[in-house]
Amino acid sequence: MARGRFITLEGGEGVGKSTQLAALAEALRARGLTVVTTREPGGSEGAEAIRRLLLEGGEERWSAPAEALLFAAARTDHVDKIVRPAILGGQWVLSDRFVDSSLAYQGGAGGLGIEAVRAVNAFGIEGWFPDRTLLLLHPEGAERARARDGAASDRIGGRPASYHQAVEESFRAIAAAEPERVRLIDASGTPEEVTARLLAALGDLL
Ligand SMILES: Nc1ncnc2c1ncn2[C@@H]1O[C@H](COP(=O)(O)OP(=O)(O)O)[C@@H](O)[C@H]1O
């Protein structure tokens, strides 16, 4: 059986990842593909438990390296239980966030360094990098996330604007370093317009 593909959606809060994950899955299914949608942190039972540890509680709950290791541990379980079996079974896996979120949030914005966080994750995911990563960019993402979450933002979403600005700059640096894998997507306009751009950025894989 032919291997499936592994596609990830990345970007800051509120850029439209969750909305587009569902729309893209629908569009790919309409082309006859079998599609699994998933998310991080989470996606498997163990990883969803770690998600709660990471997103609930106060800023001081975890040191920066412990936070990076927890994300990596959750990711490893997600790859082992969900991502790898599905791809080997011929399915397309679409994930709302994956390793690039750790590189940008913990590595770039969090100050651990992108390469250190890449190394920690490489140990766990053993080469299961995405075939394509779609980096959604929207100038009003932060405002949209605030409107959506109000005072209920999580441990990481609630960090200061300077942190989220550093996240976006880190995502752009990762994309510039790996232009074949990571494609920049203008996430403005109607949801349908954005989905069309995402499909175009997968054209060579379809
Ligand atoms: N193309 C769009 N135009 C207008 N609003 C959108 C669009 N895409 C998403 N939204 C809205 O913006 C907010 C953030 O979108 P969401 O998909 O939850 O982003 P993310 O998963 O990246 O945090 C939601 O309230 C969603 O309904």
Ligand SMILES: Cc1cn([C@H]2C[C@H](O)[C@@H](COP(=O)(O)OP(=O)(O)O)O2)c(=O)[nH]c1=O
């Ligand atoms: C996967 C991942 C997420 N995060 C953060 C990004 C988000 O602030 C938070 C939860 O992600 P998510 O639920 O996707 O938030 P949103 O829908 O607002 O984009 O976890 C990291 O810091 N590192 C990671 O490796």
